[in-house]
Amino acid sequence: MSAHRPPAFDPRDPLGIDDLLDSDELAIRDTVRTWAADRVLPHIADWYERGELPGIRDLARELGAIGALGMSLTGYGCAGASAVQYGLACLELEAADSGIRSLVSVQGSLAMYAIHRFGSEEQKERWLPGMAAGELIGCFGLTEPDVGSDPASMRTYAKKDGTDWVLTGRKMWITNGSVASVAVVWAQTEDGIRGFVVPTDAPGFSAPEIRHKWSLRASVTSELVLDEVRLPADAVLPEVTGLRGPLGCLSHARYGIVWGAMGAARSSFEAAVDYSTTREQFGRPIGGFQLTQAKLADMALELHKGILLAHHLGRRMDAGRLRPEQISFGKLNNVREAIEICRTSRTILGANGISLEYPVMRHATNLESVLTYEGTVEMHQLVLGKALTGLDAFR
Numbered sequence: 001m002s003a004h005r006p007p008a009f010d011p012r013d014p015l016g017i018d019d020l021l022d023s024d025e026l027a028i029r030d031t032v033r034t035w036a037a038d039r040v041l042p043h044i045a046d047w048y049e050r051g052e053l054p055g056i057r058d059l060a061r062e063l064g065a066i067g068a069l070g071m072s073l074t075g076y077g078c079a080g081a082s083a084v085q086y087g088l089a090c091l092e093l094e095a096a097d098s099g100i101r102s103l104v105s106v107q108g109s110l111a112m113y114a115i116h117r118f119g120s121e122e123q124k125e126r127w128l129p130g131m132a133a134g135e136l137i138g139c140f141g142l143t144e145p146d147v148g149s150d151p152a153s154m155r156t157y158a159k160k161d162g163t164d165w166v167l168t169g170r171k172m173w174i175t176n177g178s179v180a181s182v183a184v185v186w187a188q189t190e191d192g193i194r195g196f197v198v199p200t201d202a203p204g205f206s207a208p209e210i211r212h213k214w215s216l217r218a219s220v221t222s223e224l225v226l227d228e229v230r231l232p233a234d235a236v237l238p239e240v241t242g243l244r245g246p247l248g249c250l251s252h253a254r255y256g257i258v259w260g261a262m263g264a265a266r267s268s269f270e271a272a273v274d275y276s277t278t279r280e281q282f283g284r285p286i287g288g289f290q291l292t293q294a295k296l297a298d299m300a301l302e303l304h305k306g307i308l309l310a311h312h313l314g315r316r317m318d319a320g321r322l323r324p325e326q327i328s329f330g331k332l333n334n335v336r337e338a339i340e341i342c343r344t345s346r347t348i349l350g351a352n353g354i355s356l357e358y359p360v361m362r363h364a365t366n367l368e369s370v371l372t373y374e375g376t377v378e379m380h381q382l383v384l385g386k387a388l389t390g391l392d393a394f395r
C-alpha cells in the first residue's frame, strides 16, 4: 500500500514538476541557481539602485565557464544543451534578475544564434568560441528610434561600394551595446534586409549608453550609431535575406523568456509566502487571513501553470515541433502572468513591497521591459489572432 502513497506536498513544487526533469536537467538547474545565488543575489539590489552592471565582463566570463552562453548551440565551444536545459537556466537567471537573463539571452539567443545559424564558417570560427567563453560580448541591433514593432520599415541602410559595404543608421534600446565587441546589425540593402557582423571598433561605430531607465537597471542598454561604417564583403551573414533572419533569432530568444519570466514570478511569490508567515497584524500572521491565502493560491496556480507551459514548449522545441505561434502563446501568457504575480506579491508585502530590500518591485519593474521587448503583448495577440482566424490584423 505505502508504495503507492503520493509523495508529500511540496509548497515549492506543488505539482511535482521536478519529476518531469532528468538528472542532467536538475544538475544544470542547480549549477545556474547556485551561481546566481553566489554572484548576483548578494549585489543585485545595489547594482539596481546604482543603475549599473559593474563587473559585467567578469560575469560574462563566469557565465561562459558554466556553459550558459550560446548554451543550446553546438560546436565552437558551445554547450550543446537541450531546449529544456536552456529554459531552466533562463528561469534561474531571471529569478535573480531579468537583467542577467537579458545579458545571456542577447549573447546566446540573438547575437551568437544569428552567427551560428546564418553565418559563414569563417564568421563562426572568428566569433563564436570567444563569445561562448564570455571573452567577447555580443549585441543585436534591430530596433531603431522610429521603428520598433514593424522592423520591415527600418531605415538603417547598407550600400555596396566596390566590394565593401557601407552601413549608415541608428539602432535604439540595444542590450549589451556599449560593452559589446561585436554587433549583429540588421539593415536594408538593394536585395532586402541583411544581417551584418560588425566589430565594434570599426571606424564610424559608436554605442552611447542609455541612462535614466526605471526598468532593467542592472543591464546595459545602448544606442548604436553607424556613421558610414565600412565593412569588407564578408561581413554580411551569407545564409539569410529578409525579415526571416531577425525573426528566427527572436523566436529563439522569446522561448527563453517564456521560462525566464517564471523565474521573476517565482522569486516574488516566494518572497510573499515567506513574508506572509512572519508578518503579524491583528495578532496573527497575515498569511493566516483568508484574503491573503486567496492571493497566494491564485498566484501558485499561475506560476506553476506557467512553468508547465514552458516545459511543454521546451519538449516540443527539443522534438523539432515548436511553432512560432506557440512561442507567442507562451511569451504572452507567462510575462503577463509574471507581472500580475509580482504586483500581487507587492500588496502582500505592504509598504515593504516597494523597498529594494525585497526583490518584488525590482522584478515588477524589470518585467515592464520584458513585456515590451521581443514582441509586445499586442504583437503576440496579433500573431495568435492571425493564427486563430486566418486574418492578418497587423496593418
Ligand SMILES: Cc1cc2nc3c(=O)[nH]c(=O)nc-3n(C[C@H](O)[C@H](O)[C@H](O)COP(=O)(O)OP(=O)(O)OC[C@H]3O[C@@H](n4cnc5c(N)ncnc54)[C@H](O)[C@@H]3O)c2cc1C
Binding pocket: 106, 140, 141, 142, 143, 146, 147, 148, 149, 150, 172, 173, 174, 175, 176, 215, 216, 221, 369, 372, 373, 374, 375, 376, 377, 378, 379, 393, 394, 395
Ligand atoms: C530594456 C530594453 C532592451 C531592449 N533590447 C533590445 C535589443 O537588444 N535589440 C533590439 O533590437 N531591440 C531591443 N529592445 C527594443 C524592443 O524590442 C522594442 O522596444 C519593441 O520591439 C517595441 O518597439 P517600440 O518600443 O518601438 O514600440 P512601438 O513599436 O512603437 O509600439 C508602441 C505601442 O504600440 C503598439 N502597436 C504597434 N503596432 C501596433 C499594431 N499594429 N496594433 C496594435 N498595437 C500596436 C505596441 O504593441 C506598443 O504597445 C529593447 C527594449 C528595452 C525596453
